[in-house]
Amino acid sequence: MPVATMQDEVEDIFLGRQPIVDRAQQLHGFELLFRNSRANHAAVSDDRAATSTVIVHTLSEFGIDSVLGGFSGFINCDASFLMSDAIALLPPEKVVLELLESTVSDAEIQRRCLQLKSLGFRLALDDFQGATDYNRGLLPMMDIIKVDINGLSAAQLDLLSRDVRTLNAIRLAEKVETAEQFRHCFELGYHLFQGYHFSRPEMVSGRRLSPSHMALLRLLTMLQQDADIRQIEDVFKHNPALAVNLLRLANSAAMGQRQPLRSVANAIVVLGRRQLQRWLLLLMLATADQGQAARPALLHMAATRGKLMELLMLQDHPTHADSAFVAGIVSVMDALLGQPMQQVVDALGLADDMRAALLQRSGPIGRTLGLVEALEGDDDRAVLAYLDEDERRAAKKLNHSQGLALAWANQVLQAA
Structure with a gap:
């Protein structure tokens, strides 16, 4: 079966974040809120889809550390999401699962709550105004x-x-809008506070690349068929945006990542097939039927750079070829995601030599990236210097590699 092709697209993404403070009015955490535009509010018609979008943005697009900064994140959960496997993507030590007031306390929900607590999750009941059936x-x-x-x-x-x-629970007063209300709740012994008196929700914005649903479906099918990891990696390589989000997710604290990542295959192993399947399903839900604006030039550059760097590294340093492919794609992600390269690199958890390559253009991968940039900018002096470094290098071989990389990029980025 031929590998699915795609046309990656880019769109602005948003996330609301309202601070929660303690009795000293010091930051305790954030409630993470669904946002679908620059307007700092959102009409939510599907609670599960909204929660899925918040989680995808937090884990695999912004990066959980950049959103929470070491504090706790409160995430709304309706009954449907509470029962889903997608919760396993979340790091229990970093999030509080906030049950919506519409959640009905039946036996199934109670068993699920006990199970989640045994896994280390903290639970909060939202919008409480008294005990009900x-x-x-x-x-x-x-x-x-x-x-x-x-x-x-x-x-x-x-x-x-x-x-x-x-009740044996931390008491949080929400929708505190005035100093008088804060003083009253403080005197009543509340531990935490949230509301406009302290801060309106902050907007976290950036850009995200939406992979085609054909690629997502192909990956899900391959996982169900227990395909070889190299076959799965090849699909990710044909979808640069999806590959970058995979690397960011694998580096998330949710995955317990401890070793630097060097390749897409490495990220798949770290994440594991079951977690990968959950993430792909969640991503499909979160990206369904959303308007997007194409950025074909940057995406073509990402694909071409990745493949050309892989080909060149196979000639000089074969063991670094996979890392060079990743570096080539990531090298344009600051422009695609609307984030500084330092932030992109930090979120991906790349190995030190890849960080140095992307931030300083140093090391074998960095020098190869510099060469590719010189080729794009028609910098003949830099290209000649590269060729003169090693007698095995030849302009004809370099031109051939360029042609292969361009052909490959054209093939994989054509419309599905």
């Missing part, structure tokens, strides 16, 4: 109760807070 069974399992003070009189808040104190 829907939420009563969940209360003993909650680590955090988020009390919605909006619309409550002082007397109603006093009564509700007295009931919440009987």
Whole structure:
């Protein structure tokens, strides 16, 4: 079966992030919020799709460390998402699963909550304004109760807070909009606070490349058929945007990554087939039916650079060929993602020699990247210097490699 081709596209992506503070008004964490435009609000019609989008942005596009900065992230979960395998992508030590007020406390949900707690997840109940038949069974399992003070009189808040104190949970007052409300909640003994009085949601923005659904479906099929890792890697190589997001995800704290990444195959091994399948399914849901704007020139450059660097490295340093391919693709991702190269490199967790290549153009990979850039810029002096370094190098062989790389890029980036 021929490898699926694609036309990668780029679109602006957004994420809302509202601070949560402690009693000293020091930052405790962030609630991560779905956003689909520069307008700092969003009408959510599908809770699961919104949560999936937040997770994809956080783990594989912005990078969890750049979004949370070492603090906890509160992520909304409806009943459907709570029961899904996609939660396994999240690092328990970094996130709090925030159950929506619409979650019904039936036996299945209660068993799932206990299972998630056994895996190290913390649970919070959102928009709490009193015990009901829907939420009563969940209360003993909650680590955090988020009390919605909006619309409550002082007397109603006093009564509700007295009931919440009987629960063995951290008490968080949300929708705190004035200094007076903060003082009142503080006096009632609340531990954490959230609302416009402290900060409106911040916007985190960037760009993300949306892989074609054909490529995603092909990868899912290959995983189900237990295809060889090199076959899976080849599909990623034909989809530069997807390959970069894979590297970023494999480096996420969720994956327990400890060794620097050197290749796409390395990232697949680190992630594991089951986790990879979950991520691909989540990505399909998060990118469904969203408008996108094409950036063919940069994508063509990414594919061409990656392949040319791989071919050149096979001649001089064969063991670095896979790393050179990755570096070639990543070298244009600052422009594609709208992020500084330092931030891109940090999010991917690349090995030191690849970091040096991308940030300083040093080492064998960096010098090869410099050569490719010289070829693109018609810098004859730099090209001649490269050829003069080694008598085995010849202009004819270099031109041939360029032709192969361009042909390869044209083939894999044509419309599916």
